[in-house]
Amino acid sequence: MRWRTRLTELLDCKYPIIEGGLSGIGTWDFAAAVSNTGAVGCLTAATSRTPDKLREDIQKLRKATNNPFIVNISIGGCPQIDEMFEACFQEDVPAIETAGYRPDEYIERIKKSNITWIHKGATVDFCKHAEKLGVDAVVLVGLEGYGFKNIKQLPTLTSIAWAAPQLRVPLIAGGGIGAMSLS
Ligand SMILES: Cc1cc2nc3c(=O)[nH]c(=O)nc-3n(C[C@H](O)[C@H](O)[C@H](O)COP(=O)(O)O)c2cc1C
Structure with a gap:
């Protein structure tokens, strides 16, 4: 069965379920395994460690799945963040997930790239702020996360x-329950 939600339409995936960013665990092969189920795998840039390795990992991931995937870039936690974004733009990844506090300084470049942009935050206010900046979907992580x-x-x-x-964009729930799109 193919689910139809705004998230499945946005990401062109079978199930409205996405893998969260996972430092140290969110490798290209883990992401490929998730994407191959019909959910959306997530390659965590911090796990790739360098922009060159991220580029290499994105290419490996593309070869391992025909399905969409996300690259997570955690603001404040990811090294060489500008170059990590650049690697995503050059590889034209299906979607970028920023995470953490204010993503403001990176948004102009993300929007210019036309790549789908998801932002993950811990409060409704952070999600509303991302919506004002033009985000395509938000992940809201509750206390259990x-x-x-x-x-x-x-x-x-x-x-x-x-x-x-309070939000118009697709809302993805995270925190102790896996991540699932509600609309
Ligand atoms: C081991 C581990 C590492 C994580 N690393 C990251 C990370 O690098 N970036 C990020 O945005 N979230 C990271 N998270 C948070 C998850 O992506 C997710 O938002 C959180 O676990 C809530 O999801 P849940 O619904 O599965 O509990 C990490 C979580 C775990 C358990």
């Missing part, structure tokens, strides 16, 4: 129920 911690963060299901009526 690993890593993303913020003083204003709510438990996952409360957070998603609070966010849904």
